[in-house]
Amino acid sequence: MGEVISCLERGLVKEAEEQDGRHTIKDECKRAIMRVAELSSDDFHLDRYLYFSCRDDRERFCENTQAGEGRVYKCLFNHKFEEAMSEKCRDALTTRQKLIAQDYKVSYSLAKACKMDLRKNRCNVDTNLPRAREARLSYLLLCLESAVHRGHTVSGECQGEMLDYRRMLMEDFSLSPEIVLHCRRAIETLCSGLHRKGRTLHCLMRVGRGDKGNVENLCQQALQTLIQEADPGADYRIDRALNEACESVIQTACKHIRNGDPMILSCLMEHLYTEKMVEDCEHRLLELQYFISRDWKLDPILYRKCQGDASRLCHTHGWNETSEMMPPSAIFSCLYRHAYRTEEQGRRLSRDCRVEVQRILHQRALDVKLDPELQKRCMTDLGKWCSEKTETGQELECLQDHVDELVSDCRDVVGNLTELESEDIQIEALLMRACEPVIQSHCHEVADTQIDTGDLMECLVQNKHQKEMNDKCAVGVTHFQLIQMKDFRFSYKFKMACKEDVLKLCPNIKKKVDVVICLSTTVRNDTLQDLKEQRVSVKCRKQLHVEELEMSEDIRLEPELYNSCKQDIGRLCPSVAFGNAQVIECLKENNKQLTQRCHQRVFRLQEVEMMDPELDYQLMKVCKQMIKRFCTEADAKNMLQCLKQNKNSELMDPKCKQMITKRQITQNTDYRLNPVLRKACKADIPKFCQGILNKASDDNELEGQVISCLKLKYADQRLSPDCEDQIRVILQESALDYRLDPQLQVHCTEEISRLCAEEAAAQEQTGQVEECLKVNLLKIKHDSCKKEVLNMLKESKADIFVDPVLHTACALDIKHHCAAIPPGHGRQMSCLMEALGDKRVRLQPECKKRLQDRIDMWSYAAKVAPAEGFSDLAMQVMTSPSKNYILLIIALGVCVLFLVGLLCGRITKRVTRELKDR
Structure with missing residues (x-):
C-alpha cells in the first residue's frame, strides 16, 4: 500500500513540474493524496514507503530523535545530502519535500508552529487565490515574510520553521517546480552532474548572471522568484553553498558581526576583491548579489530603512506587492535620484535611508552586473566596446571612456552614474581601497563626513603626487579626471x-x-x-x-592640446611620464621643433600661464618653497613678477632660479607672453612697432622683435614712462644673461659658439657673453649679429645699468661722483664721462679702463652702424674725423645748384601777354 501511495505522490509531483496542461491524476485523487501525506506528517512511521526507505538512515542519523510532531522528518531533511545517506531514502525525502512545497500542511511542524501567525496576518483568507495556490509553501513564506517586514509580530517558533524551509528551498532546486520546468535546458547542458547541495542552483544563478552562457527569460524569472521566497539576504545561512564557501572569510573579516545578521552579506561585499576574500566565496557571493540587486526588498536593511521614503517618493506598495508602473528594479533608481538632491530641490531621503543607498551604490560599483539598469541598457555597448575588459571594475571604466559613442539609453545611465560619482567618489569602492593610504594621510577629515559633494576627489587630485600615492590610486584618479573632461x-x-x-x-x-x-x-x-x-x-x-589648476597638471586633461601634440609627444618626449606637467614642459623645451599646429596650442597655453602663473604647474611646484619665502603677500597674478625680483637673492633655490630663467626666456620671445609689459606699453607698441605686428600671426612667437623694437626706442628716449620702466628691467636682465635676448640668440648663435663658447658654458650668467661679443666686435663676421651688438652698445650708452660689467666696475665711482644724478637717459654715463675727462677726478683703475674701452667701442660703432634717421646721419657727420671735408662737399653741392638756377633761368618757355589774355 505504501508503494502505491508513494507512486501516486511521485506522479502528483511530476505533474506539477511538467505543467503541460495534461492531468493524469483527478482532483479528488490529488486531494486524497495530500490528505494522506498531511495525516502522516506527524509521525514518520505512518508514511510506510518513507519509513522502509529510510529505516537504516534513521538509525544512522536520527537514532536519538523522538518520534512524533514531524521531528524525524526534520532530522532526515537536515542530513539529506550527507554522503552516508542512501539514494533511496534521499529520493523519498525529496518527494516528501516537494509535497510540502505544494501544501505546507504536509509539514506538521511548520503548520503547527505558524497556525496562529497565519490566522493573525490573514494569510489564508485571500479570496483572489484558489485554495491550492494559497496552500503553497511559497505563498506562506511570502505572506509571513511580508508581515515581518511590515513590523508585525511573528512568533519565534514560526520564524525558526520558516528559516528551515527557506534553507531547504535553497539547497535543492528540484523542490521548486518552476525551476525544474523552465531551467531544464540550462540544467542539462550547463549545470549537469553537480551535487544538489545548493550548487546546482548557484550554477543556474551564475548562468543567469551571464558568466557561463545565458538562460531563458522564464528561467531567469523563476530564479528571481525563488530568491524572493527564500530571502537569503535576511540570513546568509539560508544559502548553504554560500555559507560553506564563505565560512573562512566570515570568521576572519566579519567575526565582529553577530551570526545570522543581515549585515554579514554587506560585510562580505566590503571585502570583495580584497586579500581576505577567497575565490569560491567571491563567486557564490556575486551570484547571489546579482539577484538581490534586482529587487530592493531583498536587502532587508535597505528595505527597513527606506520603506517610508520609497512609499513617499516612489509610490511603492507592500513587501510582497508589485506594480507595473514601478517595478522592484526601478525603486532603487528612484531612491538614489532623491538621495543626492540638494535642500533647495526638496524631497530628499531621510538620513538613515541615504546611508543605506550609499552602501548599495558602493557595492554595485564593484561589478557592473550588480547594477540592473546599467546592464540592461548597456548590454550591446558592453559587447561592442568592452568585451576584452575582464578585470575588476574595468567594464564601467570602459563605458565611461566611450561615453560619447554609446547608444543614447546607455549613455544616459552611464552619464547619471558618473555624475553621481562626482558628488560622492566613495561610490567607487575599488578606487577608495587603492587610495586608502593617501586618504588616511591627507584626506581623512573629508572622507569622514557623511556628505561628500566632490571634496574627497578634489583632495585626492591635490595630493596626487604625495609619497603615499600608489600607482593604482594615481591611475584611478587620473582616469576620473579624464572622464570629467x-x-x-x-x-x-x-x-x-x-x-x-x-x-x-x-x-x-x-x-x-x-x-x-x-x-x-x-x-x-x-x-x-x-x-x-x-x-x-x-x-x-x-x-x-x-x-x-587640475588641468595644468596633465596634458591629457586638455584634449585639444593633447590631440594637437600627440605626434610631437611621441617624437620628442617618448619616455616622459604624464603627470606633474612633465610632457607640457618637454614640449616647451622643444618649442622650435614642434609642428605648426602643436606650436600654436603651446603658445596659447603659455599665454594663459603667463597671465596667471598659478596655472604654471612646474613653476609652482619647483618654486613652492621660494614662493612661501619671498611672495606670501604677492597677488597670484604677480607671482612670477615677484619671483623675478628675488631671483638673484642669496636665499633663492638654484632649481627655482633656473625655472624662473626659463620663464623669462619664454616671456622675452613675445611681448604677448609678458602681461605687465603688454599693459605698460599698449600705446607704444602700435606706435613704434606696427610694421612687426602686421607681419606676425596670432599663435606664433615674434622672436623678441617687438621687444627689440622697444629697446631701440628706449635708447632714443621716446617711450612712455611706464613702458620705459619695463624695458629698462628687460634690458638689465638680458644684459646679465644673453639667453634672455631672443634676437641676439637668433643672429649670434654661431658667433657665440665660435668666439665666446667658454663664457656661454658658464652655469651662472653675469654678462660675460655680452662682454665677449663687445670685445670681439671687429671679429664678428655676420652683419646681423654685428648689428645686434651695436644695438647693445647703443642701449648701454643710454643707461649704465644695462651694461653690468661697466656698472660693476664703476659702482664705487658712481656712488662718489654721481650719487646726486638720477639713473636713466644716459645721465649717469655722462657724469662718468665728464669725470673721466676731468684731470682732478681720479676714477678706479678698472672703471677707467672699462670706460675707455666703451669709448673706443662707441667710436667704432659710430663708424660702422648705419644711420637709422636724419638725426643719426647728422650725428655721424658731426662726430666724423672728416667732418670739415663732408661739410665742405655739402656746401659746394648747394652752391652749384644755386648757380645753375641763377644762370640757366627758367626751364619753361616765356608766353606773351596776348596769349595770357585770351
Whole structure:
C-alpha cells in the first residue's frame, strides 16, 4: 500500500513540474493524496514507503530523535545530502519535500508552529487565490515574510520553521517546480552532474548572471522568484553553498558581526576583491548579489530603512506587492535620484535611508552586473566596446571612456552614474581601497563626513603626487579626471558653482574642457578690459581656477592640446611620464621643433600661464618653497613678477632660479607672453612697432622683435614712462644673461659658439657673453649679429645699468661722483664721462679702463652702424674725423645748384601777354 501511495505522490509531483496542461491524476485523487501525506506528517512511521526507505538512515542519523510532531522528518531533511545517506531514502525525502512545497500542511511542524501567525496576518483568507495556490509553501513564506517586514509580530517558533524551509528551498532546486520546468535546458547542458547541495542552483544563478552562457527569460524569472521566497539576504545561512564557501572569510573579516545578521552579506561585499576574500566565496557571493540587486526588498536593511521614503517618493506598495508602473528594479533608481538632491530641490531621503543607498551604490560599483539598469541598457555597448575588459571594475571604466559613442539609453545611465560619482567618489569602492593610504594621510577629515559633494576627489587630485600615492590610486584618479573632461556635469563642484554662468555665457556647450575655455576666456577678456563688474560670478571664478589648476597638471586633461601634440609627444618626449606637467614642459623645451599646429596650442597655453602663473604647474611646484619665502603677500597674478625680483637673492633655490630663467626666456620671445609689459606699453607698441605686428600671426612667437623694437626706442628716449620702466628691467636682465635676448640668440648663435663658447658654458650668467661679443666686435663676421651688438652698445650708452660689467666696475665711482644724478637717459654715463675727462677726478683703475674701452667701442660703432634717421646721419657727420671735408662737399653741392638756377633761368618757355589774355 505504501508503494502505491508513494507512486501516486511521485506522479502528483511530476505533474506539477511538467505543467503541460495534461492531468493524469483527478482532483479528488490529488486531494486524497495530500490528505494522506498531511495525516502522516506527524509521525514518520505512518508514511510506510518513507519509513522502509529510510529505516537504516534513521538509525544512522536520527537514532536519538523522538518520534512524533514531524521531528524525524526534520532530522532526515537536515542530513539529506550527507554522503552516508542512501539514494533511496534521499529520493523519498525529496518527494516528501516537494509535497510540502505544494501544501505546507504536509509539514506538521511548520503548520503547527505558524497556525496562529497565519490566522493573525490573514494569510489564508485571500479570496483572489484558489485554495491550492494559497496552500503553497511559497505563498506562506511570502505572506509571513511580508508581515515581518511590515513590523508585525511573528512568533519565534514560526520564524525558526520558516528559516528551515527557506534553507531547504535553497539547497535543492528540484523542490521548486518552476525551476525544474523552465531551467531544464540550462540544467542539462550547463549545470549537469553537480551535487544538489545548493550548487546546482548557484550554477543556474551564475548562468543567469551571464558568466557561463545565458538562460531563458522564464528561467531567469523563476530564479528571481525563488530568491524572493527564500530571502537569503535576511540570513546568509539560508544559502548553504554560500555559507560553506564563505565560512573562512566570515570568521576572519566579519567575526565582529553577530551570526545570522543581515549585515554579514554587506560585510562580505566590503571585502570583495580584497586579500581576505577567497575565490569560491567571491563567486557564490556575486551570484547571489546579482539577484538581490534586482529587487530592493531583498536587502532587508535597505528595505527597513527606506520603506517610508520609497512609499513617499516612489509610490511603492507592500513587501510582497508589485506594480507595473514601478517595478522592484526601478525603486532603487528612484531612491538614489532623491538621495543626492540638494535642500533647495526638496524631497530628499531621510538620513538613515541615504546611508543605506550609499552602501548599495558602493557595492554595485564593484561589478557592473550588480547594477540592473546599467546592464540592461548597456548590454550591446558592453559587447561592442568592452568585451576584452575582464578585470575588476574595468567594464564601467570602459563605458565611461566611450561615453560619447554609446547608444543614447546607455549613455544616459552611464552619464547619471558618473555624475553621481562626482558628488560622492566613495561610490567607487575599488578606487577608495587603492587610495586608502593617501586618504588616511591627507584626506581623512573629508572622507569622514557623511556628505561628500566632490571634496574627497578634489583632495585626492591635490595630493596626487604625495609619497603615499600608489600607482593604482594615481591611475584611478587620473582616469576620473579624464572622464570629467567629457561633460562638465561630471564635475559636481564645478557644475554647482558655474551652472548659471554656463547657461548664460556658454549655452549648448557640453564638454567640460570647452566650458572651462569659454568661461576662462570671458574672465580674461573682462580682466584685460578692466571691467568693473566681471560677467562670471565670484563662486564660479573660484572653482574655475581650481579646475584650471587640475588641468595644468596633465596634458591629457586638455584634449585639444593633447590631440594637437600627440605626434610631437611621441617624437620628442617618448619616455616622459604624464603627470606633474612633465610632457607640457618637454614640449616647451622643444618649442622650435614642434609642428605648426602643436606650436600654436603651446603658445596659447603659455599665454594663459603667463597671465596667471598659478596655472604654471612646474613653476609652482619647483618654486613652492621660494614662493612661501619671498611672495606670501604677492597677488597670484604677480607671482612670477615677484619671483623675478628675488631671483638673484642669496636665499633663492638654484632649481627655482633656473625655472624662473626659463620663464623669462619664454616671456622675452613675445611681448604677448609678458602681461605687465603688454599693459605698460599698449600705446607704444602700435606706435613704434606696427610694421612687426602686421607681419606676425596670432599663435606664433615674434622672436623678441617687438621687444627689440622697444629697446631701440628706449635708447632714443621716446617711450612712455611706464613702458620705459619695463624695458629698462628687460634690458638689465638680458644684459646679465644673453639667453634672455631672443634676437641676439637668433643672429649670434654661431658667433657665440665660435668666439665666446667658454663664457656661454658658464652655469651662472653675469654678462660675460655680452662682454665677449663687445670685445670681439671687429671679429664678428655676420652683419646681423654685428648689428645686434651695436644695438647693445647703443642701449648701454643710454643707461649704465644695462651694461653690468661697466656698472660693476664703476659702482664705487658712481656712488662718489654721481650719487646726486638720477639713473636713466644716459645721465649717469655722462657724469662718468665728464669725470673721466676731468684731470682732478681720479676714477678706479678698472672703471677707467672699462670706460675707455666703451669709448673706443662707441667710436667704432659710430663708424660702422648705419644711420637709422636724419638725426643719426647728422650725428655721424658731426662726430666724423672728416667732418670739415663732408661739410665742405655739402656746401659746394648747394652752391652749384644755386648757380645753375641763377644762370640757366627758367626751364619753361616765356608766353606773351596776348596769349595770357585770351
